[in-house]
Amino acid sequence: MRLDADVLVLGGGPAGAWAALGAAEAGASVVLADKGYLGTSGAAAGGGNNLWYLPPDPGLRAAAIAGRQRLGGLLTDVDWMARVQEETFRQVNRLASWGYPFPRDASGQERRSSLQGPEYMRRMRRRVHRGGVRILDHHPALELLADEAGVVTGAAGLRRQEGFARWEVRAGAVVLATGGCAFLSRAFGLNVDTGDGHLMAAELGAELSGMEFSAVYGASPEFGNHTKGLMMQYATYYDERGRPLGTAGPAGRDLLARRLAAGERVFARLDRAPAALREAMRRSQPNYFLPMEKAGIDVFTQPYPLRLVLEGTVRGTGGLRLSGEDCATTVPGLYAAGDVATRELVTGAASGGGSLNGAWAISSGTWAGAGAARFAGTRGPLPPPGALRPAGRAGMRPGGPGVGRAEVDAFVAAVQERVLPLRHNYFRTAEGLTESLRLLDPLWEQARDRLGAAPGDGRTALRAREAAALAAHARWMYRSALARAESRGVHRREDRPAAGPGLAHRLLVSGLDRVAVRRDPVAPRLLTGAGVP
Amino acid sequence: MIEIVSAERCVACDKCVLACPTNVFDRGPGGVPVVARQEDCQTCYMCEAYCPVDALFVAPHTHPLPAGSPLREEPEVAGAGLLGSYRERIGWGRGRVPGARLAVGPDLDRAGPAPAAGRAPAGPARGARD
Ligand SMILES: Cc1cc2nc3c(=O)[nH]c(=O)nc-3n(C[C@H](O)[C@H](O)[C@H](O)COP(=O)(O)OP(=O)(O)OC[C@H]3O[C@@H](n4cnc5c(N)ncnc54)[C@H](O)[C@@H]3O)c2cc1C
Ligand code: SF4
Ligand code: SF4
Numbered sequence: 001m002r003l004d005a006d007v008l009v010l011g012g013g014p015a016g017a018w019a020a021l022g023a024a025e026a027g028a029s030v031v032l033a034d035k036g037y038l039g040t041s042g043a044a045a046g047g048g049n050n051l052w053y054l055p056p057d058p059g060l061r062a063a064a065i066a067g068r069q070r071l072g073g074l075l076t077d078v079d080w081m082a083r084v085q086e087e088t089f090r091q092v093n094r095l096a097s098w099g100y101p102f103p104r105d106a107s108g109q110e111r112r113s114s115l116q117g118p119e120y121m122r123r124m125r126r127r128v129h130r131g132g133v134r135i136l137d138h139h140p141a142l143e144l145l146a147d148e149a150g151v152v153t154g155a156a157g158l159r160r161q162e163g164f165a166r167w168e169v170r171a172g173a174v175v176l177a178t179g180g181c182a183f184l185s186r187a188f189g190l191n192v193d194t195g196d197g198h199l200m201a202a203e204l205g206a207e208l209s210g211m212e213f214s215a216v217y218g219a220s221p222e223f224g225n226h227t228k229g230l231m232m233q234y235a236t237y238y239d240e241r242g243r244p245l246g247t248a249g250p251a252g253r254d255l256l257a258r259r260l261a262a263g264e265r266v267f268a269r270l271d272r273a274p275a276a277l278r279e280a281m282r283r284s285q286p287n288y289f290l291p292m293e294k295a296g297i298d299v300f301t302q303p304y305p306l307r308l309v310l311e312g313t314v315r316g317t318g319g320l321r322l323s324g325e326d327c328a329t330t331v332p333g334l335y336a337a338g339d340v341a342t343r344e345l346v347t348g349a350a351s352g353g354g355s356l357n358g359a360w361a362i363s364s365g366t367w368a369g370a371g372a373a374r375f376a377g378t379r380g381p382l383p384p385p386g387a388l389r390p391a392g393r394a395g396m397r398p399g400g401p402g403v404g405r406a407e408v409d410a411f412v413a414a415v416q417e418r419v420l421p422l423r424h425n426y427f428r429t430a431e432g433l434t435e436s437l438r439l440l441d442p443l444w445e446q447a448r449d450r451l452g453a454a455p456g457d458g459r460t461a462l463r464a465r466e467a468a469a470l471a472a473h474a475r476w477m478y479r480s481a482l483a484r485a486e487s488r489g490v491h492r493r494e495d496r497p498a499a500g501p502g503l504a505h506r507l508l509v510s511g512l513d514r515v516a517v518r519r520d521p522v523a524p525r526l527l528t529g530a531g532v533p
Numbered sequence: 534m535i536e537i538v539s540a541e542r543c544v545a546c547d548k549c550v551l552a553c554p555t556n557v558f559d560r561g562p563g564g565v566p567v568v569a570r571q572e573d574c575q576t577c578y579m580c581e582a583y584c585p586v587d588a589l590f591v592a593p594h595t596h597p598l599p600a601g602s603p604l605r606e607e608p609e610v611a612g613a614g615l616l617g618s619y620r621e622r623i624g625w626g627r628g629r630v631p632g633a634r635l636a637v638g639p640d641l642d643r644a645g646p647a648p649a650a651g652r653a654p655a656g657p658a659r660g661a662r663d
């Protein structure tokens with residue numbers, strides 16, 4: 001299947017949906033291809049999003065920026081933060097005008113700072129569809145297409161529900177909105193997020209930033225995966241014998257991680273939730289409460305066992321480096337939005353999964369869509385499809401005959417073995433990171449030279465490409481983590497527990513065969529002045 | 534993971550086949566979907582939300598349940614009122630109020646028990662974790 005468009009959007013989570021709208025509203029013809037289904041796929045559909053939605057009150061907004069830049073380890077950029085506040089406010093109000101059923105509080109006031117996942121994304125799909133965007137569900141992208149000068153001019157992938165036939169879309173610009181990478185950890189809704197976009201971009205030389213801020217885990221019941229953190233603020237933790245250990249919060253998270261890493265079980269009970277609030281809590285987050293009810297657990301009275309599930313760069317902050325306010329990447333013709341882009345500019349070293357990431361997806365999506373439309377408009381006639389260079393290599397164009405599913409699964413397991421366990425990824429040391437890289441570097445070579453499916457095995461082809469993306473991601477993470485010889489935000493170095501004075505700058509990482517880290521020449525720009533803590 | 538497809542309830546609309554983000558279902562004989570790749574299920578409950586006749590059940594476990602588990606048996610799950618429960622909770626379906634409309638919840642940015650709130654910066658800047 002071949003299509004042409006002005007703008008091609010890869011990914012149909014919130015960032016992709018807003019990007020498609022942004023491009024279409026700028027007058028571009030738009031195709032959006034998602035690995036899964038626009039409406040159900042990605043982190044927001046499953047989890048829902050609280051938003052950094054602040055009324056245009058300068059004092060309130062400045063205080064919010066000051067608070068978040070401190071939390072973010074002073075790596076943020078004040079202009080980007082202010083732009084996100086502005087754009088999120090504008091777009092969420094549009095969402096309201098399109099009829100999103102925001103709740104009203106006791107005083108009758110609409111509360112627009114929280115979006116329920118399925119409702120939000122179902123409405124975004126409708127809006128995107130009405131905007132004239134051609135939506136391709138179950139069309140995972142595998143690789144970018146570039147013209148002779150290296151300008152991104154489309155992408156290609158597989159039609160997963162049509163016998164894995166190849167699709168190609170030629171476009172004047174491409175927006176990557178493929179989400180972060182959770183390493184197939186089975187975290188809530190995140191198995192579609194395997195870092196494919198990062199790999200595609202890196203194959204054309206893109207730089208990344210903040211990849212050390214990737215050690216983010218969410219607490220879920222031991223048997224399951226719903227890492228809904230909000231309600232945990234009411235939890236008390238207990239040990240196996242029912243002795244209280246502490247409460248949630250940063251210290252609680254540490255305690256949880258330490259105990260679980262040591263093989264000790266930890267239980268939670270939401271006994272600090274005031275009785276009068278409980279019914280409202282149930283109503284507000286069915287995706288936390290219903291799974292527990294299905295399992296027969298009353299979270300207010302019964303302690304239940306916990307585990308920590310890796311959410312990686314979904315709720316971490318690293319991703320593609322942006323080179324302009326229009327969310328251009330460092331590759332011409334390629335734009336990035338949402339979790340595939342670095343969120344350090346607005347969340348710094350702290351997790352943005354809690355209000356900033358969702359706001360970022362809305363804002364960066366809008367800007368990237370408009371930016372891509374503008375870029376596409378400056379290009380003359382595009383080269384014929386045959387003249388475009390498919391840029392994909394690792395995991396899809398092996399030197400040899402390709403491998404079977406079992407070998408691909410074993411490869412994924414080998415990467416996961418260095419990335420999922422708390423002892424390797426949450427509790428980082430120079431020694432441990434070096435050992436992980438010693439094991440991951442040859443895995444990358446294997447992905448490059450051997451990994452790929454035999455012809456006709458489409459399902460393995462898709463997984464093999466995802467597997468290569470996981471290996472690339474792990475190496476960027478750990479090279480950056482080695483270079484950041486300190487603890488800051490979600491990056492924890494057991495051998496360097498304090499923040500290093502000379503390290504209050506961002507780190508850029510690039511390369512596939514040889515991974516290189518350098519200091520971002522652009523320094524963080526902070527809000528300063530009276531009243532800033 | 535997806536555990537139950539009720540052939541009795543299913544009206545062969547293909548919604549779940551399309552909506553499942555990880556392509557777990559195939560269209561089966563007579564249009565009733567089959568769980569072709571349970572190992573790919575990411576336990577996201579989306580198929581439950583989209584099934585118009587409450588024919589699907591996703592257990593909250595990230596591994597397949599062993600034979601004999603009550604959450605694999607349609608009569609028990611239906612009897613407990615759990616078939617279609619996610620769709621009900623998010624208020625989808627004719628005559629229901631969208632759950633989003635009712636999701637007021639506790640004042641999550643400001644309230645919350647003192648120990649958790651005390652450690653975080655004050656005001657909306659805090660941004661509770663999801
Ligand atoms: C449990 C949970 C709760 C959260 N709560 C909050 C919150 O309260 N507030 C907040 O701000 N943030 C929250 N977050 C984070 C927030 O949901 C994400 O930041 C946001 O969804 C990012 O949007 P996105 O579109 O970039 O990525 P996603 O929503 O992950 O979407 C990525 C999309 O790309 C598609 N895709 C992937 N690879 C390919 C490919 N190769 N080809 C085509 N398509 C592809 C996927 O199918 C998916 O649809 C939460 C996250 C989780 C996991
Ligand atoms: S729970 Fe999610 S991944 Fe599993 S079958 Fe249903 S829609 Fe698919
Ligand atoms: S969504 Fe429900 S009714 Fe439709 S095919 Fe799936 S199981 Fe059957």
